[in-house]
Amino acid sequence: MQRYVVAPVAEIPPGTHKVFAVGGRPIGIFNLDGEFYGLLNRCPHQGGSLCEGLITGLAVGDRPGEFRMVRKGEMVRCPWHGWEFDIRTGQSWCEPSKVRARTYPTEIASGAEVVKGPYVAETVPVTVEEQYVVVEF
Amino acid sequence: MSCYPGAIDCDIHPTVPGIKALLPFMDDYWQEAFVSRGIDGLEMASYPPGAPISCRADWRPAKGRPAADPATIARQSLDVMGTAFAICNPLTGGQVAVSESMGAAVCRAVNDWISKEFLDKDARFRASIIVPPQSPELAVEEIERRAPDRRFVQVMIPVAVEMMLGRRYYWPLLAACERHGLPLGLHAGSLHRYPTTSNGWSSHYIQDYVSHSQTFEDQLLSLIHEGAFVKFPGLRVVLIESGVSWLPGFIWRAIKTWRGVRAEVPYVKRSPAEIVREHVRLTAQPFDAPDAAAVMRIVEMIDSDEMLLFATDYPHWQFEGDRAVPEGLSAPFLAKMLIDNPIATYPRLKEKAT
Numbered sequence: 001m002q003r004y005v006v007a008p009v010a011e012i013p014p015g016t017h018k019v020f021a022v023g024g025r026p027i028g029i030f031n032l033d034g035e036f037y038g039l040l041n042r043c044p045h046q047g048g049s050l051c052e053g054l055i056t057g058l059a060v061g062d063r064p065g066e067f068r069m070v071r072k073g074e075m076v077r078c079p080w081h082g083w084e085f086d087i088r089t090g091q092s093w094c095e096p097s098k099v100r101a102r103t104y105p106t107e108i109a110s111g112a113e114v115v116k117g118p119y120v121a122e123t124v125p126v127t128v129e130e131q132y133v134v135v136e137f
Numbered sequence: 138m139s140c141y142p143g144a145i146d147c148d149i150h151p152t153v154p155g156i157k158a159l160l161p162f163m164d165d166y167w168q169e170a171f172v173s174r175g176i177d178g179l180e181m182a183s184y185p186p187g188a189p190i191s192c193r194a195d196w197r198p199a200k201g202r203p204a205a206d207p208a209t210i211a212r213q214s215l216d217v218m219g220t221a222f223a224i225c226n227p228l229t230g231g232q233v234a235v236s237e238s239m240g241a242a243v244c245r246a247v248n249d250w251i252s253k254e255f256l257d258k259d260a261r262f263r264a265s266i267i268v269p270p271q272s273p274e275l276a277v278e279e280i281e282r283r284a285p286d287r288r289f290v291q292v293m294i295p296v297a298v299e300m301m302l303g304r305r306y307y308w309p310l311l312a313a314c315e316r317h318g319l320p321l322g323l324h325a326g327s328l329h330r331y332p333t334t335s336n337g338w339s340s341h342y343i344q345d346y347v348s349h350s351q352t353f354e355d356q357l358l359s360l361i362h363e364g365a366f367v368k369f370p371g372l373r374v375v376l377i378e379s380g381v382s383w384l385p386g387f388i389w390r391a392i393k394t395w396r397g398v399r400a401e402v403p404y405v406k407r408s409p410a411e412i413v414r415e416h417v418r419l420t421a422q423p424f425d426a427p428d429a430a431a432v433m434r435i436v437e438m439i440d441s442d443e444m445l446l447f448a449t450d451y452p453h454w455q456f457e458g459d460r461a462v463p464e465g466l467s468a469p470f471l472a473k474m475l476i477d478n479p480i481a482t483y484p485r486l487k488e489k490a491t
Binding site for chain 2: 062081083095
């Protein structure tokens, strides 16, 4: 297991996401209201660039003609075939038990901690004053 | 020795011999109307009476209409097959008439005629309630009138009606079917309110006939995506004479697209494949596959041994001799198709006729 310093927290404001090359893997880091989630930028269905799809909510309805949007901003739709994934868990909506996008646990670490190691900061210049998103795998 | 002892034939077509046979079942107004206006025939354009497909040559009488009396049908089909029950689906112009009221009058008369001339004459006959899809309100009235007679086991309309079938306009009809535990049978055929294909009128019958499975797909998609099976969880739909081999490709397209675009219809929470396997049944005449190997592959792709219902489609010309089922079906599969699936689909068949 290795801890990778991905980016300063300020680089991914709430409601946005960005794809980084982390340890050779393309990983999308999503900021959902200050919580960070990592998702492999590869759809488990056929390999589309998942994190480049539409960020959306979950469309729900219990009766014909009922249309509601809940959990706004917490789902991503693969740009290739439109499969919906829960950004937090990677779970697919249509095959929740079978198809799951690869997720990566993230944490926030201060620059002061990061400089002590053992972190890998491949491309990120670290300063002690800042907070960083860290991914471990 | 009969071919399929105890089989339940889910699609046979007694023919109304002519308007005279229906007049006793009409009120004074409609009796006078049909006689004075000289209206007779009432054939469906989908099944021209003289066309080879409308009656197999060895079943066609020297004169008059084929399949017009119970004794002939028993001799030519029921006795040969070993049929325990045969569900009568008379195809008549009542279901396509431009006038809702006239259509309803014909449907009422046909239902009463079939009851007296077939159901009362041979205990093996059962029937669909023929209703006028031109008016869901009048269709419901007819269901309410005939449903208490438990020998009527289904409600039947042509598959191509005046609108997409899942629309709310038809919900009272769907609700009545569910309420009475009667499957809704969609039979090949059209009211011809629109061209027979979505690109316009075809030049030849061959086009109408081959492309008709598309219409079944249209109506099935409408029922699924308007949420009809969510609204009416007890609703069963039987696709009659739709063919079978189109189904696997349809199911795949329906699943694939639902996975990507289901947010358009968020109340459709289950895969269309699951919905179809639970709510939809198909008569297996015709099957539309070339040989036993293809039949086996298609059955495998449908991935359910509960969906297919035995049918001869008598007197329509779908097979020769007594080969009413395709080769390639395993014995257990065939047993379900001949007896178990029809009984599960039409629960009234379990009841003792009174």
